[in-house]
Amino acid sequence: MRRLVVSLCSFALVLVSLTSLSEAAPPDVSYYSMKLPAGMTVADLIRDGYDVGHGHGSRPTVIATPSEVGRLRARGVVLGKTGDVYQPVPRSEPGGSTYYGGYHTTAGHEQHNAEVASAHPDLVKLYDVGDSWKKVKGQGGHDIQALCITKLASGDCALTSTGKKPKFVLHTQIHAREIATGEIAYRWVDLLVSSYGVDPEITALLDTRELWVVPIANPDGVDVVASNPSRPVLQRKNLDNSAGGCPAADAGVDLNRNSSFQWDVQQGGPCDETYPGAKAVSEPETVAIQGLLDAIFPDTKGDVGEPAAADTTGVMLSLHSFGNDILAPYGYTNTDAPDKAKLVALGKKMGQFAGYPVSTGDGGVGYFAPGATDDWLYGTRGVPAYTFEIGPPSGACAGFLPAYSCVSSTFWPALKPALVYAARAAAAPYGKLPVTSG
Template identity: 30%
Template sequence: MFKIRLLAITVILFEFQSSGSQQVWRVVPTTQNEIIRLRELGSTLKIDFWIKPSQVNRPVDFLVESEYEKEISHSLSVSGLPPHSVYIKDVKSLVGQQVAESKLAKAAFTVADFDYSVYHRVEEIYAWIDMVAEEYESFTTKRQIGTTYEGRPIYALEFAKESSNPKPKIFVDSLIHCREWITTASLMLVFKQMLQNDDYASMLDEVDWYFVPMINIDGYVKTWQEGGRLWRQTTRPTASSACPGVDANRNWDAYWSLPGASPYPCDYDYHGPTAASESEVRNLASYVLGFGYGNISAYLTVHSYTQLILYPYGYDDVLTPDNAYLDSTAKKMADAIEAVHGKKYVYGPSATGIYVTSGATDDWAYDVAGVTLSYTYELRDTGEYGFLLPPEQILPQSEELLEGFVALKDIVVANF
């Protein structure tokens, strides 16, 4: 009976054809059976989980269109799940406010004058990349590492000050999930501080940094278009013409297509037709492998939200041989972050720290590229705004992130 009811309302959540509002609901499962029922509900209804069902007493957040509120509420009730709470009452209003605020950004011609207090469109981030490369040309290289499906250039900024001795390398990427705007916005401010604040001079003196500000650029463009703010995937057509795009963080050639990713094109975590089918993933992988196996000391792939520091493995509940080192380093980063504004970041292996994910960046960096200190950062917050973090949190988020990076740098340098 429950299955029949679900099939009757499969019209739901990802259509974005409604003129009504959207909300984010939260359910907290209290048993393993409730987790299973939430997963079944999500699979049948193609729900856009913001936090997937994974652990008992761990919140599950998901997007709801206003016209389906009664049906979904009823489905939750008849399945025996706990009552939901509304975490974001009007998604579209919040999106509109953030886009409006971005239009107020002041014009900038230098890295120092760039407006870091708002979110920026692709063209403005490209301009920032150019400014950084030009102003710090003595030790900074802007390198095109490939193109997206739609032909947009993917750039890396390489910061490598001259030194008489070899230095460790730390790699940072962001925006592989394009709706996670806070990732690129806060990292731009982190690197601005590293470049211009003398208190952080050692960051560039002691380490070479490699920063890819935007990976899923086509998707990011889509998030700035009407109705597209919560787009997650790439934009390449798939076997289902109604459901383009691939989850690029399930597309890496490491444990690809195992549990933790979907084989169905209309699912939000679709892993793609083959490993590395997405040009964004192929180009980034080729760039990283160009440094040689084991020659990158740390890899940070930055996401939002839930305030976590995760490390391999994500594909299954198994530990790497470096688990103790990964865990102690994560603790030091989490402690450094908490010391700034009191924000707690939980740390641990990806599979148990958040949920099982196959074909993800951190597992690939660890196994295929030989990067021992391979981490996924999940930035602010824990659900109040989710993927729609207000721009006034860019500054404090960057301050926390920078101190986490300082802690990582100290460990990397000490063990190089």
């Protein structure tokens, strides 16, 4: 009898701890496609605090709790559930180098960066290009790390615009919850350092290009995402809570609205997912990334309406999720960029490997991105710069948090040839584009 009582007590304790775990878990959210009533735009819903995605070429998507679904339906929005946010993964503890089935944490990326730099001193330079918001505030945080990969010769990877080799920049996970993007950078780095002298095409790239990689542009945000390894937190922004007035989960600045090109205060308030900050370049992460791009690319462009010099070199890709599409400049307006035809032509070449279409402006959905990193680079320096939205709008491997197996099965096979092509095109992106073999 006594033994039975003890067993029951243990069982009750287990029940209590399971209950408190589920209470601490992120809210029950799903993806829905939306058909908006006349007179309502995606931008309206973002300003009302809804978490809405681009949906270029398809219907806009919202991540919503059951109560948010009810409120949207009451306003006349037609919603169709397209999938679950969370995929089942084995339970794991926070604080390791991976989470959610294999995705790398900020610490995992930092360890990887240090290892490849140390193992390949003839191919890799590792830079600290600035600090995260928490680091500036003395609350832990991280350096913003950038790798430059090339067969190093005198003057290469010198963090100046005078180097001889054209530059390709891969910039990922500026939106922390777009977790597949950092993994693409991780694999790109591994591909480059392991293929020199082995694969003729990659060897030629390292002999003739500087291949810059910023794997984690928002490291504090990635720490939050990875803090729940089984159900990652949907943190998009950095952790700057200085504006005040928001629940902790909603605070932060959207680093992809914070650049000094066409910065727009109208993008949202401090609690919104697209809050652009108190002013342009208010965030240390933006200072770091803009500073890096400013250092390595010469200015080949005049005013916003003037074209870039025809002999401009360089290409930048900023990876995001999701939608399986490519956004070419400008993203802040539907007014055509002066080099629109050439920007779209290169976008289509890169997109053919993954089957991604190319759009500009708002893509017809009323969702602009003023203050974005790619618009800044093209708009101020003339370098072709693109947003790639990784992952389909619905179905397997959709969403911000796809199963880790999607990286190998779907994303990397589609992106690898696109990245190689982009790096090749960096020599003359407005000239004769490289022939594609595929």
